[in-house]
Amino acid sequence: MYDYAVIGKGLIGSAAARYLSQSGSTLMIGPDEPANLENHRGIFASHYDQGRITREIASDKVWAELAKRSLDRYGELERSSQISFHKPVGCVYIADQEGIAPYKQVAQERSVNHQFFDNAKDLQGQFPFFGSFDTFSALSESAPAGYINPRDLIKAQLHGAKSQGAEIIAETVLDLEVLKSKIKIHTGNDTTFEAKRVLLATGAYANAFNLLEKKLELRVKSETVCYAKVSEDEAKRLQAMPSLILDTAISYLNDFYLLPPILYPDGHYYVKLGANTAADSTLTTSRDMADWMRKGKSNMFIDNFKDVLKQLIPDLSAESFHTGRCLVSYTKHGKPYIDTVLPKQLYVATGGNGASAKSSDAIGHLAANLVEKNTWQDSLEPTLFALPS
Numbered sequence: 001m002y003d004y005a006v007i008g009k010g011l012i013g014s015a016a017a018r019y020l021s022q023s024g025s026t027l028m029i030g031p032d033e034p035a036n037l038e039n040h041r042g043i044f045a046s047h048y049d050q051g052r053i054t055r056e057i058a059s060d061k062v063w064a065e066l067a068k069r070s071l072d073r074y075g076e077l078e079r080s081s082q083i084s085f086h087k088p089v090g091c092v093y094i095a096d097q098e099g100i101a102p103y104k105q106v107a108q109e110r111s112v113n114h115q116f117f118d119n120a121k122d123l124q125g126q127f128p129f130f131g132s133f134d135t136f137s138a139l140s141e142s143a144p145a146g147y148i149n150p151r152d153l154i155k156a157q158l159h160g161a162k163s164q165g166a167e168i169i170a171e172t173v174l175d176l177e178v179l180k181s182k183i184k185i186h187t188g189n190d191t192t193f194e195a196k197r198v199l200l201a202t203g204a205y206a207n208a209f210n211l212l213e214k215k216l217e218l219r220v221k222s223e224t225v226c227y228a229k230v231s232e233d234e235a236k237r238l239q240a241m242p243s244l245i246l247d248t249a250i251s252y253l254n255d256f257y258l259l260p261p262i263l264y265p266d267g268h269y270y271v272k273l274g275a276n277t278a279a280d281s282t283l284t285t286s287r288d289m290a291d292w293m294r295k296g297k298s299n300m301f302i303d304n305f306k307d308v309l310k311q312l313i314p315d316l317s318a319e320s321f322h323t324g325r326c327l328v329s330y331t332k333h334g335k336p337y338i339d340t341v342l343p344k345q346l347y348v349a350t351g352g353n354g355a356s357a358k359s360s361d362a363i364g365h366l367a368a369n370l371v372e373k374n375t376w377q378d379s380l381e382p383t384l385f386a387l388p389s
């Protein structure tokens with residue numbers, strides 16, 4: 001029997017498993033990334049990509065604190081695992097004056113290294129490849145903001161957990177049987193494991209299967225991204241490009257995020273643009289999520305994505321474009337749920353709200369502390385992360 005079991009080998013679960021394995025025997029259980037999304041018959045996740053923006057500045061102080069705690073730990077994690085996942089290329093925010101105000105306030109209050117541009121067109125002095133957004137303001141956050149590779153971050157966390165004795169099992173959990181002094185964990189392969197305490201870090205699938213008696217208030221939304229394939233020379237030309245957030249709406253799309261050229265496993269470089277689209281939908285069942293991830297109509301707005309890319313990087317030389325699909329999970333209060341379901345037995349850490357990749361280390365740390373001590377001991381208030389009553 002394990003002291004701890006973490007269900008969900010994603011960004012939050014892998015971090016929690018690393019922390020928990022410092023204090024007791026730990027089982028980390030969750031399926032690997034599928035080789036082919038279209039044919040996959042199992043569950044999916046929100047981290048199947050090479051880039052997620054990382055930054056301290058946010059429109060909210062709590063998110064900024066979670067990000068800062070995580071950013072501070074990237075270096076040690078990279079050194080101890082020998083896995084590099086962090087590219088500190090900076091991050092730019094573009095919004096109208098009202099939209100940029102909370103970012104500016106958080107940047108100033110927390111003394112984050114940044115530069116403010118009353119007129120976003122002045123960004124071009126520093127980043128000549130960006131278009132001119134002269135009716136907007138901008139803010140440029142310096143390194144260590146930039147992006148992380150979520151797959152490699154998970155690898156680094158699992159490396160740490162394993163070197164501290166954690167066992168890692170690639171299976172899907174279908175059922176939890178809560179007994180007086182332990183929880184029996186039944187998987188899709190008909191295997192049963194036992195642990196004294198269990199943490200559910202199951203992302204978008206928190207309400208799937210027979211894991212929780214009372215379902216969580218979690219909204220899972222379809223998310224679309226557009227990839228522009230660029231040559232190695234074009235990637236070199238844009239090597240000084242930071243990550244970018246554009247807070248506006250343009251032709252059926254809104255809330256844009258842009259990543260600089262990143263090398264993907266197929267050997268090509270891609271610039272990625274993500275946004276909410278007018279066709280985004282709430283995915284209620286595991287079937288809805290699987291249908292979207294396998295064959296959702298993510299191409300519906302591809303021309304709109306191309307137009308926005310042209311506005312953001314007017315002379316971008318792209319060889320081709322394709323879209324990708326993902327899942328975003330929103331909680332009721334807009335912060336991840338990190339809470340106790342059954343004292344000394346069952347806990348949850350889920351609900352990334354589209355912003356938890358960069359902060360997953362801190363979220364996993366908070367969850368691991370809660371599981372280990374069965375009480376909340378942190379300067380951030382537990383109510384911020386509490387399950388709705």
Ligand SMILES: Cc1cc2nc3c(=O)[nH]c(=O)nc-3n(C[C@H](O)[C@H](O)[C@H](O)COP(=O)(O)OP(=O)(O)OC[C@H]3O[C@@H](n4cnc5c(N)ncnc54)[C@H](O)[C@@H]3O)c2cc1C
Pocket residue numbers: 007008009010011012013029030031043044045046047051052053054171172173174201202203204205206209223224225257274325326327328349350351352353354355356357358359360
């Ligand atoms: C397109 C897109 C862009 C994003 N961009 C950013 C960004 O720029 N910056 C940022 O900070 N965040 C970003 N995010 C959000 C970030 O990726 C998520 O917040 C993060 O992945 C959430 O981590 P998680 O561990 O909760 O979920 P996941 O990473 O999805 O992990 C959950 C894991 O649980 C497993 N699981 C589920 N059910 C079971 C079960 N029953 N048994 C076993 N295992 C199970 C799944 O297989 C999965 O591996 C983005 C998300 C998307 C979709």
